[in-house]
Amino acid sequence: MGQLPRGAARTLARSLYEARATRQPIAPLTDAEPGLGPLDGYAIQRELLSLLQADGERVSGYKAGLTSEPMQAMFGLDSPDYGPVLASTVHRSGSALSLKAFTAPRVEAEIACRLGADLTGPGITVQQARRSITEVYASIEIVDSRIRDWRIRLADTIADLASAGAVVIGDLPVPAAGLDLPGIAMHLRRGDEWIAAGKGSAALGDPAAVVAWLANTLGALGVTLEAGHLVMTGALHAAVPMSAGDEFVAEFDVLGSVGMRVEP
Template sequence: MQNPANGTSRMARALYEARATRTPIPPLTDGDPTLDIHDGYAIQRELIELLVADGDCVIGYKAGLTSAPMQAMFSVDTPDYGPVLASTVHHDGASVPSGAFIAPKVEAEIVFRLGASLKGPGVDVDAAREAVSEVMAGLEIVDSRIEGWRIRLADTIADLASNGAVVLADPVPAGDRDFRPTGMAFSRNGELLATGAGAAALGDPVAVVAWLANVLGERGVTLEAGQLIMTGALHSAVPITAGDTFVAEFDQLGSVTLHIGE
């Protein structure tokens, strides 16, 4: 990235205003094709500071690009991450207005809550499994403040990993169960659109927790007890239209429902 530090602040401010006005902006990488992953996270951190200054708070983290097809699309071999903001979390059966977003899509995923803190490096799957206390069926709304979803990797990272909102079912104890074979059926207005299994998320959704702990640990960040960990989509995201009702049914976890308002 050739821009000085104030370039990072300028890009964070542009994304902040795009979120506030629901007006998309051109890809950041159009203006500076040299933007890389590190630049994306630098912009993301400044954007989070702006949102927290408005009264929001980070209550967890979401991982994206956890499936092989999505990584191939971006020509990467690792996931990305962004914050889970308190203002974006809704309970099962919530009605979320489509007008709150720019170009929303929805996807089903497994969500964990930590019962103990984790800090990398050196966190393995066994340690991550011991730290997880609860698991929830989740429906994530992803959105992009970038025009037409014309995102490169640095764009989506800077844009908080394209976060929008999440709807969560009631939690169940995680125990020592294996979430890799956990099956999921995803429907819109009663029509089955996709199926998936936990293994689509980095081979094991618990491995996503370990990955996040290690990557954030490199930046001096600890995953804290009580935080939510969104482990990534189990299928391709589906565009949202006002009036839609989405349901994801998970083996052992139950179902979660999202209604889309105007």
Template sequence: MSAEETVARARALYDARAKRVPIAPFTDADPALGMDDGYAVQRELVRLLVADGDRVVGYKAGLTSAAMQDMFGVGTPDYGPVLASTVYADGATVSCDAFIAPKVEAEIVFRLGAPLAGPGVTVEQARGAVAEVMAGLEIVDSRIEDWRIGLADTIADLASNGAVALAGPGLRAGACDPRLIGMVFSRNGETVATGAGAAALGDPVAVVAWLANVLGERGVPLKAGQLIMTGALHAAVPMGPGDTFVAEFDRLGRITLHVDGGRDTSRGSAREEGR
């Protein structure tokens, strides 16, 4: 993929985000696009968003379950930035009009207390860098039409990140084993999913080590204070106007997200679940 194509594709995603109008998958026109191509577009898109005044406050991991990696034919997760403009507090209300085709996932979230610079970071080193463990919700969204995403498409599109909501304050690191944290997820009072921390690479802390190492290969360190979204503990649940989502975590407590009015969004089947 040429530099000109990278810039053009990043600009197309930038415009789709601004206008809330999805675009065709890049992999329709070029099925050979791979992970490296997706990350090249992602970096250019982040540059455009940061130039507008946004900033990176952490990272999200996707494809952290074996089932999702099998679906995309890969043996590794993917990642994207968490932008300051997309972070909400527990109990916040969001509007469907801010998204294109949103879905909600419950996740375990870490806040780093010390920097990590890979490659070569071990899980135990990552564990030592974590300062806080929190309950979180991620709104995943796709600027690609009908969630018809290939791997390069979702990576380019900030790993399909839409927004995040965080409960706080969290637990001090070391006060619990993140692998064993159970979770019950409900929409409008009805349980729609359950999960446990081990769904994320077998140990959510392993996600931190993985991120530190893959970013380190690109010369990007993880910084103290940054958020790490460790991946969905269940299949993503479609989001519509008037919905209320609640995730109840063992040890971490509960987190709530309300959805205001606005246009409805489809609750039909989609390829992108459990990011």
């Protein structure tokens, strides 16, 4: 579609806003509006973010999704999507997160980057993006969907803040200079069981390429990736379910480990 009137975008955003508040999932937006495309999804996302900011939320960075080839193939795409990282959803390693705070959460281990300089696209190269990254962290993202049973199409997940739930950031900020971001290996365990593994190259071939893509995509909309922003660069493995009592630890080469537990 790409030409969704603002009033319609606001109405759909309100339904997602209420679903977030009540933890009651809703039917896919694309069921009622099958013509919704990515531009429509971002229009709804902007309206939803405005509602959340009116409640006092603030943006502390951005997350990229669909950065791996298998996920892009699932949606028939050749590009990622993005959403804001809300400050209230950022937690330290070792935090206990309540299952009640989510609707249908899943866990992904990722490489997170902290920017030391503004990046205003378009035209940002991977090399420029790499130079802008000052610190790198082990991280876990909890992806969550306000769409019932995760029956999402692309516009649904974009509208829903790219299925953002929360992030857990490792305690050890590692200087970015000289790091081989694509080569960083990760292993994820739940309790005593190793359940997933991946490398930084799963994120668009290079997490710095994700930062460049975000800067250019946001820049085309008049938005700057700011110094201090946190960038979640995308899952290094397939998302895994999260249940009450689970304890997750992701161990990264060079970056150390990050962990969280799920309260009943």
